[in-house]
Amino acid sequence: MITSKKTNIEKLQNKITHLKLDAFLITDPNDLVYLTGIDLSGGYWAVITRKNACLITSKMLFLQLRKLSPxxxxxxxxxxxxxxxxxLKTMKIKRIGFDSQKMMHAVVKNLQKKVNNVIWHPLQNIIEEFRQVKTPEEIEEIRKACKITMNVFKNIRSYIRPGITEKHISNRIMELFYRNNASPAFLPIVASGENTSYPHHLSSDRIIRKNDTLTIDLGAKYNNYCSDLTRTIFLGKITNLYNKIFKIVxxxxxxxxxxxxxxxxxxFIDKIARKIIASKGYGKFFLHGTGHGVGLDIHEAPGISPKSTVVLKSGMIITIEPGIYLKDxxxxxxxxxxxxxxxGYELLTI
Structure with missing residues (x-):
């Protein structure tokens, strides 16, 4: 097992002891990757006790998982x-925790009904709290993902031209990720014209035209770790309104x-961005938070939003992404x- 992953399990074990639990059940795919380094798209559960750990899986994945996790x-x-x-009976477990935000309600009910020889303790953000601060190994993987993303974006810039569709560009982005030994962290957002007024537009068959605004939101996933980048460009003569809004953002x-x-x-970071946009009269057109954490998930803690209570720590990786969206x-x-x-900070998408 990679040293950092062993350390991640130990951090959870210390938390289990602190909470006076006997064990913790993990079912979320990316929480499992964080603890074990093994990505089988879920496919297994982990039971972590104060001193030990075990994985439960099907016959189909048993040999593979055992080889990956000796x-x-x-x-x-x-x-x-x-x-x-x-x-749990063999280990004499009496009190077991689980993440109530990441486990479906029906699964929880089934566990409480059928595994009734323990007390189930619903908790939130236990592993997410650890995941917010990245290890040097995680930072390096995200750095590589960001480098791939920037290379793909630079490549795609020369590919963009009037006459092709949003989907055409989106598909090309994914192809370039795969050519760079990565995968898409999410389905690329390619929005043109009035479609750019929708923050999470689904790339369509709309044909890109001269003098269109074009927003491209893309991110590579490399060795399970994500990156995120958005750029908005103008195809043709820049209008006064576009220039004004671009400068504000x-x-x-x-x-x-x-x-x-x-x-x-x-x-506070969100407040700074929001205040500048509001001071120019466009506050109601800023439709989302200023950013989010990035790691094994493309959107994870900490959220950079008005209601966030998180205080930044060295090693966190976040996005900063203000926007203004003018309907139609x-x-x-x-x-x-x-x-x-x-x-301070280091810009990874450069």
Whole structure:
């Protein structure tokens, strides 16, 4: 097992002890990757106790999982819930925690009904709290993902021209990711013309025209870790309104970036960007938070939003992405992936 993954399990074990639990059940695919380094799109559950760990999986994945995780006990099971009950009984587990936000309600009810020899403790953000601060190994993977993303964007810029569709560009972006030994962290957003006024537009068959606004939101996933980048460009002669809105959004992003450092509240970063946009009369057209965390998930903690209570720490990786969206006209968003450093920040999407 990679040293950092072993450390991640130990952090959870310390938390289990602190919470006076006997064990913790993990079912979320990316939480499992964080703890074990093994990505099987879920495919297994993990039971972490104060001193030990075991994985429960199907016959189909048993040999593969055992090979990938020689230091953790792997149990083959035809019935995961029944096997879990037996494991907890054998280990004399009485109190077990789980993430109530990441486990479907029906699954929870089934567990509580069938695994009734323990007390179930619903908790939130236990592993997410650990995942917010990246290890040096994680930072390096995200740095590589960002480099691939920037290379793909630079390549796609020369490919964009009037007469091709949004889907055409989106498909080309994905093809380039695969050519660079990566995969898309999410379905690329390619929006043109009035479609740019929708923050999460689904790339369509709309044909790109001369003098269109074009927003491209893309991110590579490399060794399970994501990156995120958005750029808005204009195809043709830049209008006065576009130039005005672009300058406001650009200023909002630069001002938000300027205050990024350890000890700063995430909500304060959002406030800085939002205040600049509102001061120019476009506050109601800023339709989302200023950013989010990036890691194993493309959107994860910490959220950079008005209600966020998170205080930034060195090692967090976030996005800064203010935007203005004018209905039936166009929208502009500028997004970069940023590493919080001991002294401030490092722009990873350069």
């Amino acid at each position: 230091e953790i006990k792997v149990i083959e099971s035809k019935n995961t819930v029944l096997e879990l009950k037996n494991i 650009n200023n909002a992003q630069k001002s938000a970036l300027f205050v990024v450092k350890p000890g700063i509240k995430a909500s 006209k166009f929208g502009i968003r500028i997004e970069d992936t940023v590493l919080v450093t001991e002294c």
